[in-house]
Amino acid sequence: MARAARAARPTAPRRREYWGHGDLAGVVPAPGGRTYWFTSHASDLGSWADGEDRWRSSPAVDVTEALEETRRVFSARPDRAPEVLDALAGATPESTLAQRILEAPPLPRLVHGRAVLVGDAAHAMTPNLGRGACEAMADAHVLARELGRTEGDPARLGPALARYEARRLPAAWALPPVSHLLMRTALARRGRRARDATLRGVGRLVGLVSLTRGCATPSPS
Ligand SMILES: Cc1cc2nc3c(=O)[nH]c(=O)nc-3n(C[C@H](O)[C@H](O)[C@H](O)COP(=O)(O)OP(=O)(O)OC[C@H]3O[C@@H](n4cnc5c(N)ncnc54)[C@H](O)[C@@H]3O)c2cc1C
Secondary structure, eight states: OEEEEEEOOOOOSSOEEEEOSSEEEEEEEEGGGEEEEEEEEOOOTTOOOTTOOTTTOOOOOOHHHHHHHHHHHHHSOTTOOHHHHHHHHHOOGGGEEEEOOOOOOOOSOSEETTEEOOTHHHHOOOGGGSOHHHHHHHHHHHHHHHHHHTTTOGGGHHHHHHHHHHHHHHHHHHHHHHHHHHHHHHTOSSSHHHHHHHHHHHHHHHHHHHHHHOOOOOOOO
């Protein structure tokens, strides 16, 4: 279960994500002195009723209930980050989104005849990589480019869609399992000390490498 919210709160000092004991939380400074914050934990809220068709319905999560549950989860431990508690204290149901996270199984095809899958329809993944919308835009970009190459010739449509599928299927297969693994790691209840020690080590290594070699941010070609 995940919660995402935008609340009018004092700006958090900088972007941070906290991984706890079966839950995670993050704060990101936003324009206008606002803070974007999110939390995630396992929950029964918004579950399907027995016998409900899981392919045709996505049960809504009651935001008020979700906020109450989240506050209970996050107030249970004394070592919580103050900015997370502050965001939760100031949140209102009107300014908060609460969602159940659904993943899609890997699909063998993205194209069937003239039907094309893009975005979450093609590769719905957990939000932990922060890549779902990025990949949806990449799908749209590649599809538009390939359609443009047909120059309106219907005979070139099939090959164009086949090229779209060939270019986008690797990401559609590769990223959801990585995002899932990240979610499992972030929300782990067992092996937390080993996880935190490993991450601290990786963080130090990354810091050292970026100090000695400098950091480069890839830009779109
Ligand atoms: C909590 C959370 C945090 C996230 N954070 C990030 C992030 O930091 N970075 C990132 O890149 N991604 C993030 N994502 C993922 C991102 O939101 C999705 O991957 C992205 O919105 C997918 O876009 P989409 O257009 O494919 O689908 P959607 O955004 O779901 O759009 C589909 C649209 O189709 C409409 N629709 C559905 N059925 C029908 C129908 N039958 N007829 C007509 N319309 C219909 C829906 O109402 C909806 O408007 C996050 C997701 C969540 C839940």
